Amino acid sequence: MKPSLDALRACFEGAVPSMLATCDVNGVPNVTYVSQVHYVDPSHVALSFQFFNKTRENILANPQATVLLLHPETARCYRLALLYRRTEPEGPLFEAMKAKLAGIASHSGMTGVFRLLGADVYQVLDIEAVEGADVPPPPSPRSRLASLRALVPAVNGATDVASLLERTLDGLGEQFGITHAMVLFADRARSSLYTVASRGYPQSGIGSEVPIGRGIIGVAAQYRTPIRIAHAAAEYSYGRAVREHIEASELASLLETAIPFPGLAEPNSQLSVPIIAAGQLRGVLHVESPEAQRFSWEDEDALVTLAALVGEASLALQQAAECHGEEAAGEPVRAVPPGAPLLVRHFAANHSVFLGDDYLIKGVAGAIFWRLVNAWVNEQRSEFTNRELRLDRSLNLPDIDDNLEARLILLQRRLAERQAPVTIEKAGRGRFRLSVRRPLLLQDAE
Amino acid sequence: MDRQPPVPLDDETARFLASGESITLGSRDVRCVPSLIKAAGCRVDAALRRVRVFVDRRQARQLLADIAATRAVALVVSRPSTHHTLQVKGNDAVVEPLRDGDAEVAAAHRLAFARELVPLGYRRDWTLAIHEFPVEELVAVAFTVDATYAQTPGPGAGARLEAPR
Numbered sequence: 001m002k003p004s005l006d007a008l009r010a011c012f013e014g015a016v017p018s019m020l021a022t023c024d025v026n027g028v029p030n031v032t033y034v035s036q037v038h039y040v041d042p043s044h045v046a047l048s049f050q051f052f053n054k055t056r057e058n059i060l061a062n063p064q065a066t067v068l069l070l071h072p073e074t075a076r077c078y079r080l081a082l083l084y085r086r087t088e089p090e091g092p093l094f095e096a097m098k099a100k101l102a103g104i105a106s107h108s109g110m111t112g113v114f115r116l117l118g119a120d121v122y123q124v125l126d127i128e129a130v131e132g133a134d135v136p137p138p139p140s141p142r143s144r145l146a147s148l149r150a151l152v153p154a155v156n157g158a159t160d161v162a163s164l165l166e167r168t169l170d171g172l173g174e175q176f177g178i179t180h181a182m183v184l185f186a187d188r189a190r191s192s193l194y195t196v197a198s199r200g201y202p203q204s205g206i207g208s209e210v211p212i213g214r215g216i217i218g219v220a221a222q223y224r225t226p227i228r229i230a231h232a233a234a235e236y237s238y239g240r241a242v243r244e245h246i247e248a249s250e251l252a253s254l255l256e257t258a259i260p261f262p263g264l265a266e267p268n269s270q271l272s273v274p275i276i277a278a279g280q281l282r283g284v285l286h287v288e289s290p291e292a293q294r295f296s297w298e299d300e301d302a303l304v305t306l307a308a309l310v311g312e313a314s315l316a317l318q319q320a321a322e323c324h325g326e327e328a329a330g331e332p333v334r335a336v337p338p339g340a341p342l343l344v345r346h347f348a349a350n351h352s353v354f355l356g357d358d359y360l361i362k363g364v365a366g367a368i369f370w371r372l373v374n375a376w377v378n379e380q381r382s383e384f385t386n387r388e389l390r391l392d393r394s395l396n397l398p399d400i401d402d403n404l405e406a407r408l409i410l411l412q413r414r415l416a417e418r419q420a421p422v423t424i425e426k427a428g429r430g431r432f433r434l435s436v437r438r439p440l441l442l443q444d445a446e
Numbered sequence: 447m448d449r450q451p452p453v454p455l456d457d458e459t460a461r462f463l464a465s466g467e468s469i470t471l472g473s474r475d476v477r478c479v480p481s482l483i484k485a486a487g488c489r490v491d492a493a494l495r496r497v498r499v500f501v502d503r504r505q506a507r508q509l510l511a512d513i514a515a516t517r518a519v520a521l522v523v524s525r526p527s528t529h530h531t532l533q534v535k536g537n538d539a540v541v542e543p544l545r546d547g548d549a550e551v552a553a554a555h556r557l558a559f560a561r562e563l564v565p566l567g568y569r570r571d572w573t574l575a576i577h578e579f580p581v582e583e584l585v586a587v588a589f590t591v592d593a594t595y596a597q598t599p600g601p602g603a604g605a606r607l608e609a610p611r
Contacts, residue, residue, distance in 0.1 A: 028518060
């Protein structure tokens with residue numbers, strides 16, 4: 001029986017170079033190494049097109065090609081009969097291959113030599129398991145499907161977006177042994193992603209931002225495609241992504257740079273998976289490891305599925321929160337706390353907020369905070385509903401799909417991490433309470 | 447018939463072809479569909495520009511049939527630790543039985559392949575399995591080197607090393 005392409009996915013990790021044979025119109029064969037054979041779907045692979053070379057010339061004239069793959073675990077050899085179909089010079093496939101190639105190049109000491117010009121897509125006409133010796137594969141880890149199944153009840157049991165994210169990140173640790181992970185939500189109006197939850201870092205990095213389109217996380221978001229890199233790849237580091245963005249963009253002042261990004265300084269494996277729900281990008285689930293080749297195809301399958309679950313659940317929970325809480329319960333009369341007043345400064349230009357001299361937050365979360373403390377001071381209110389924030393045009397929420405709940409989580413976490421005398425607590429579905437332990441003195445700075 | 451004596455392969459090329467740890471041989475059928483195989487070792491006669499490459503018959507049915515039909519071959523020899531790679535081509539390839547010493551060359555190549563790859567992080571049993579050929583299944587593909595090309599990955603890959611004769 002012929003193996004299926006799916007059964008050979010381990011051969012497409014770039015761990016072992018593959019060989020490619022083509023033939024020119026005069027009948028002269030040509031053999032070359034290919035750094036990357038990429039699995040596209042059960043009947044297609046893509047090869048990296050990096051140089052205008054003999055192979056390129058040959059396949060454009062004669063689309064027949066043969067590739068030889070070595071299984072990185074069993075040493076079995078497979079021969080694929082290929083037919084060149086097209087070249088994709090951009091888009092999700094191109095970006096996934098470009099990122100992977102960066103990892104392969106770095107691993108093989110070829111950084112700077114490899115530059116992806118296109119993803120050459122080939123139809124797989126035949127797969128031949130070449131006769132030969134093999135070695136037993138290493139014991140397979142626990143089935144990712146079983147791990148995913150074990151995680152599902154935790155995800156389904158979440159009653160708000162905050163607990164959904166906590167449960168998801170805890171579950172990744174418990175079920176998948178993934179201990180460095182974060183969730184970022186998209187701010188599409190500003191073309192950036194902000195961190196709302198993380199695990200495994202000395203600083204949570206809640207509130208830090210990554211521009212869409214930059215670094216592995218930003219590229220996964222832009223092209224809505226999972227990106228997996230098996231080795232260190234400096235060009236996909238966040239530090240560089242953010243720095244280049246700042247140098248290049250007029251939006252630089254809008255990007256949250258005061259809060260450092262939580263990622264590992266030198267990850268050797270990275271996997272970024274877009275979180276999509278109702279056809280919209282909601283964010284990115286990003287995991288990483290100091291260990292090379294930590295994440296397999298199976299991990300990618302599982303995390304793509306998990307991200308879909310998290311996306312749907314977060315959307316449903318957000319909507320539920322905004323439907324509930326319409327009837328404001330009897331407003332408790334808040335007492336003015338004793339003590340010296342805390343100066344709260346708000347800069348309208350970018351909605352940045354400072355508590356005393358300490359920077360807190362900016363952007364939409366900053367605008368929300370400013371509205372809340374104003375209501376607390378001027379209207380003596382301490383309870384609020386998600387719905388009233390949603391309907392408040394002065395907040396200028398980017399659009400109706402914006403994840404308001406995530407903004408509140410961000411604000412809540414930042415206040416908690418700064419140990420501010422102001423905190424936000426849940427007060428039932430779609431409701432929350434502002435607790436203030438010092439008098440507030442508000443100053444709107446232009 | 448006026449036959450020019452062959453220009454010998456330069457020493458460096460001959461030495462590299464004979465010592466390369468990773469060897470791949472390609473051919474094509476009458477319809478220009480390429481075939482491809484990992485080879486088990488290589489011997490070089492620099493003066494005659496002759497190369498003999500050993501392949502496992504069981505793995506090379508298509509390639510051997512293609513050589514019988516078209517005699518066209520492309521041979522790539524590489525050193526994985528440095529990526530240094532050469533490609534040579536010929537159009538007079540024939541399939542021959544092994545000669546004295548060929549089996550020993552194939553056995554030595556298998557060990558050299560393992561020696562080269564283990565420091566790069568490959569498992570030794572894995573590297574040995576790749577070239578675990580029963581001697582009785584090995585045959586030689588012999589051809590005259592018609593052209594040599596630099597094939598080390600990068601923009602210079604594919605450059606012809608000798609002027610066409």
